[in-house]
Amino acid sequence: RFGYFGHEKPEEVQLMFCLVSGCLTDGQTIVSGSKGEMVHMNTKDLTGLRILRREGVEVVLLVSNEDMSKTLSDKLAKRTGCDVMQVGAEPLDDVQKWRKEKGLDWKLVAFMGFDEPDVECLKLAGLSAAPQDAPAVAVNAAKYTCHARGGQGAVREFVEHILLLKKKAMAQVEQDRIHRKHF
Amino acid sequence: RFGYFGHEKPEEVQLMFCLVSGCLTDGQTIVSGSKGEMVHMNTKDLTGLRILRREGVEVVLLVSNEDMSKTLSDKLAKRTGCDVMQVGAEPLDDVQKWRKEKGLDWKLVAFMGFDEPDVECLKLAGLSAAPQDAPAVAVNAAKYTCHARGGQGAVREFVEHILLLKKKAMAQVEQDRIHRKHF
C-alpha cells in the first residue's frame, strides 16, 4: 500500500438506542390484577450495557407508553444508569429528535429493535440488530441478527459486536498513523 | 379458464376467538398466597392481534372463570383492546352464542385453542390452530399446528397465517373481476 495517504476516519458508534420490550426483555408483558408492574432483564445484558457505556457509548433505552408506567421507567433508568425514553407508535420520530440534538449522523448510531414499528430505524442506523426470535419484518430490516433470543443475551451479543467493530476501527486508525509517519 | 363466469366469493375470516391460557400465555397459572394475580403475554403476540384488528378482524379473548378474576380480565381487555369473554367448562356454548349474535357462519370464524375442552370449536371453525406444545387432542383437532409454543409467538404465527389467506382471497377477488370484465 505504498503511496497511501488519505483514509476516511472509520466510523465509530457513539450512541445506541435499544428497545426494552423484546430486546432487553423476552417480550413478556405482565398484566396484573394488583398494582404490581415489573420487567425482567438478564444480568448478562445489563453487564453488556455497562461495558458499552464504559467504552464511551451513550445508551438510550426505548419503552412504549403503553408498556410501562412513568414510575417503572424511572426505576429502570436508575437501575441501568441509562436514559429511558418513552416512544409513541412511531419510534422513528422520537429517535430522530434525540439524534439531531446530539448532532450525530445515523452512521454513528446503533439501533436494536424487535418488531414492525422499528423497521425504519433498523434500516437507517449505521449498525442495527434484532434478537433471534424477532418477527421476520424486523429481522429482515436489521443489519445483524443475533443468535441469542431477546432477554437471553441478545443485547450482550450486539454490544460485543459493536465493541469488536470499535476495536477494529481503532486498530485501523493506529495503522494509518504509522503509515503517515513512515511514508 | 375461458368460459369462467361464476366463482363463490372466497371466505374471509371476520372474527377470531383466541384462548388466553396456553395460546396467548405459556399456560402457566400462578397460585399466589397474596392477592396478586397476573398473566404474562408476549409483545410479539400482542402486536399480532393489533395488526389483525387493524385489518378489520374482530378479536375475542377467551378466559375460563377459574383462571382469572373479573378485575384481571378487565385489565386484559383494556391492555389488548380486545373483548374478553369468560367461558365455562364448555367453551362451545359461549362461542356459539357470540357467533350467532354477529350472524357469522363458522367458515368466517378463526379459533385458537389449547386443550380438550376446545376440540369442538377447533373442528367447527373455518380456520383453527393450536400451539406446538398443546396436548395431542387439540393438535389433532386443529386445522393448523403452530411451530411456536404458546406465549412465545403462536398467536402471532396464526395471525400471519390468517392475513396471508386474506391476501390470497383478495387477490382472487381482484382476479375474478378482471376475468368478468374481459370475457
Place this chain on the structure above:
Amino acid sequence: RFGYFGHEKPEEVQLMFCLVSGCLTDGQTIVSGSKGEMVHMNTKDLTGLRILRREGVEVVLLVSNEDMSKTLSDKLAKRTGCDVMQVGAEPLDDVQKWRKEKGLDWKLVAFMGFDEPDVECLKLAGLSAAPQDAPAVAVNAAKYTCHARGGQGAVREFVEHILLLKKKAMAQVEQDRIHRKHF
C-alpha cells in the same frame, strides 16, 4: 389360549401422589422480599389432574414444609381440587401413613417425584415417574421417565400413561369375561 379360565384382576391405579416442586412446577422457588409467595403451574398439567380425578383416581399433592406456607398450600388445594399434604424430610413416612389409611397396596399407587428424598417412594409405587430434567438419582429410581420437563407437561404425560394402562386393564377384564362366557 384355549382352556384359559383364571386371571388375576389387572391392577389399576387408585391413588396418585404427586410432588409439587419440580413435577407440577419447574422447580423454581421464589424468595421474595415482600410477603408475596407464589407457585407457577401449567394449565396442561392441571387439566391432566382433572381428567385423572374424573376417572376415579384420588390425587394427593405433596409439598415440603419449607417450600410453602399453609396459606399457599390451602390456595393450591382449592385451585386444583386435590388434597395437599405437607411432607417432611422423609416423604415416605407421610405417604406410607396415607396409603395405609386408605387400605391400598403399593401396586395400586402411582407416585411422581423429583429428587433424592423421593427415591424410596419411586421404587415402591406400582407406577412411578420423574420429569425429564430430574436429577439422576430420581430418574434411575422411577419406572417411567417423562419426555417433558417439570412444569411443562410432565404431570400430564404421566397422567396419560396411567390412563392408557387403565384402559388396557379394562379391555383385559372385558376380554376375560368373554372368555369365561364362551368356554
Place this chain on the structure above:
Amino acid sequence: RFGYFGHEKPEEVQLMFCLVSGCLTDGQTIVSGSKGEMVHMNTKDLTGLRILRREGVEVVLLVSNEDMSKTLSDKLAKRTGCDVMQVGAEPLDDVQKWRKEKGLDWKLVAFMGFDEPDVECLKLAGLSAAPQDAPAVAVNAAKYTCHARGGQGAVREFVEHILLLKKKAMAQVEQDRIHRKHF
C-alpha cells in the same frame, strides 16, 4: 507401586463461593414498580447445596449490592441455610478476605461465577465453574463449564462434580493407608 511411601494428602474442597445472579438464578433481574423484590431459584440446585453442606463443605452465596436489598439477602440466607455475602465491583477483595479468615488455601476453595468481574476468582480457585450460558470471558476462565444453564441445574451439576472428586480423593487416602500397612 512397590516402595511407595509418601503421597501428598489429596486436596479436598472445604469452602464454596457461589454467585447468585446467573449461577443460582437464570440471571433474570426484576425491576418492579411496586416494592416487591424477588429471586427465583431451582429446587434442584438448592437440594445440591444442602447435600454439599451435609458433606461438610461451607457454602457462601455472593450477591452484588445493586442486585439485592438487605431484606432479600437475609431471606435468602434463611431459606438456603448458607451465608450470604454482599460483594462490590471487585468480588475478589471480599472473597479473599473471607478465605484468609478461614485460613484456607485457594486449592481448597471452589468458586462458581458468571461474568467479567468473576474472572480472577475463577482462575485462582482450586475448582471453578461457569454455567453453560455464561459470557465467554467467564467460561474461558473457569476450570469446568457446566452443561446446564444458570438457574436450571448448573449449581447442582458443579456440586456433583465436587462430590465426585471428594469421593475419589477419599478412595485415594484409603488406598494409601492400605499401601502403608502392607509394605
